[in-house]
Amino acid sequence: MTLTLPTEEQQQALARAVNLAEIEALGRARLDQNALDYYVSGANDGHTLRANREDFARIRLRPRMLVDVSSIDTSTDVLGLPLDFPVGVAPSAFHGLAHPDAERATARAAASVGSVMTLSTFSNTPIADVGAAAGGRFWFQLYLLADRELSRQIIAQAEAAGARALVFTVDAPYLGRREANERRRFALPPHLSAPNVASRETLAGVDTDTGSQLTHYFQHLVDKSFTWADLGWLRQQTELPIVLKGILTAEDAELAVQHGCHIWVSNHGGRQLDTAVSALAALPEIADAVAGRAEIYLDGGVSRGTDVLKAIALGAQAVFLGRPALWGLAAGGEAGVRRVLELLRDEVRLALALSGRQNLAQVGRDLLKL
Ligand SMILES: Cc1cc2nc3c(=O)[nH]c(=O)nc-3n(C[C@H](O)[C@H](O)[C@H](O)COP(=O)(O)O)c2cc1C
Numbered sequence: 001m002t003l004t005l006p007t008e009e010q011q012q013a014l015a016r017a018v019n020l021a022e023i024e025a026l027g028r029a030r031l032d033q034n035a036l037d038y039y040v041s042g043a044n045d046g047h048t049l050r051a052n053r054e055d056f057a058r059i060r061l062r063p064r065m066l067v068d069v070s071s072i073d074t075s076t077d078v079l080g081l082p083l084d085f086p087v088g089v090a091p092s093a094f095h096g097l098a099h100p101d102a103e104r105a106t107a108r109a110a111a112s113v114g115s116v117m118t119l120s121t122f123s124n125t126p127i128a129d130v131g132a133a134a135g136g137r138f139w140f141q142l143y144l145l146a147d148r149e150l151s152r153q154i155i156a157q158a159e160a161a162g163a164r165a166l167v168f169t170v171d172a173p174y175l176g177r178r179e180a181n182e183r184r185r186f187a188l189p190p191h192l193s194a195p196n197v198a199s200r201e202t203l204a205g206v207d208t209d210t211g212s213q214l215t216h217y218f219q220h221l222v223d224k225s226f227t228w229a230d231l232g233w234l235r236q237q238t239e240l241p242i243v244l245k246g247i248l249t250a251e252d253a254e255l256a257v258q259h260g261c262h263i264w265v266s267n268h269g270g271r272q273l274d275t276a277v278s279a280l281a282a283l284p285e286i287a288d289a290v291a292g293r294a295e296i297y298l299d300g301g302v303s304r305g306t307d308v309l310k311a312i313a314l315g316a317q318a319v320f321l322g323r324p325a326l327w328g329l330a331a332g333g334e335a336g337v338r339r340v341l342e343l344l345r346d347e348v349r350l351a352l353a354l355s356g357r358q359n360l361a362q363v364g365r366d367l368l369k370l
Pocket residue numbers: 038039040052090091092093120121122141169245266267268269270271299300301302320321322323324
């Protein structure tokens with residue numbers, strides 16, 4: 001289905017939305033079943049998908065009183081890039097399923113509020129075009145392809161387009177089983193493509209009798225044999241900082257540091273190994289193991305300013321939004337993603353003030369009732 005642009009009425013509803021849940025409802029209403037299944041799915045029974053949210057809600061805060069909170073500073077930086085607040089956009093494939101402006105809209109929105117967008121290898125928009133829209137505020141997410149030469153070309157394109165970091169996703173040698181996509185044979189509509197990997201087969205061209213077309217397509221493309229021992233190869237391909245996305249244990253965090261990488265704590269939004277630990281629950285052991293030797297980020301289940309503070313308190317430098325950005329994009333393109341980020345920025349500011357903290361440096365484990 002080709003998407004229509006949001007109507008005047010839908011744009012007004014977006015402007016009136018008071019939280020991310022309301023934008024999710026607006027975004028969902030604009031998607032067809034194929035895209036909706038793809039966005040909402042977790043793997044198998046969805047235990048990890050739900051745990052990401054539940055573990056944020058479970059932790060209680062210990063606010064301090066009678067602190068001068070007349071001025072609040074939400075700023076931070078990630079790998080030297082200043083952020084107005086500690087929230088970026090996680091990589092997700094196929095923004096063209098949500099809005100005709102696709103990844104360009106997401107990039108513009110993130111840049112306009114001093115955030116950062118992570119662009120997926122499987123974008124519907126060429127890397128150079130997103131780089132131009134992002135004004136330096138983008139990181140590039142890499143799926144390492146079995147075709148090393150193609151991977152090398154993709155990395156070179158990301159560097160040339162101004163990416164500030166290479167986010168190497170390590171939790172998906174195979175795609176997790178998203179059963180709704182299997183049942184209804186998820187496919188990319190013919191008008192969309194994945195131009196960064198287009199020199200191989202196209203996704204729209206995959207046509208099998210059963211299951212998610214994406215699973216069949218992905219299966220043939222990625223390198224399933226890549227190990228820690230191969231990271232040296234990746235290091236040789238780029239000068240950019242490397243962030244390993246999908247780390248869930250202290251053991252792997254230690255290896256990441258030894259290999260000179262930064263760490264993105266994530267279970268892929270519950271879409272890979274079901275019953276894997278929630279991102280928030282994994283964070284403390286990772287922060288303890290890393291002990292300041294690398295930067296740590298987190299994604300999975302973030303939907304409130306208090307969620308952001310909890311992740312910071314447990315050792316994250318910043319958090320990233322997967323689905324919430326997609327709901328914003330579906331609800332209203334660039335304006336929708338911007339609204340999501342602005343609402344969260346304002347929630348972070350209020351949560352800081354009501355916790356008796358003036359800035360993020362004052363957010364530590366003493367904020368939490370563990
Ligand atoms: C529709 C969709 C597509 C995704 N595509 C990618 C991708 O291309 N690369 C990647 O590393 N992670 C991908 N992810 C995972 C996200 O980067 C992120 O880890 C996850 O969505 C965070 O959880 P949240 O949706 O609860 O915020 C995708 C997630 C979703 C929902």
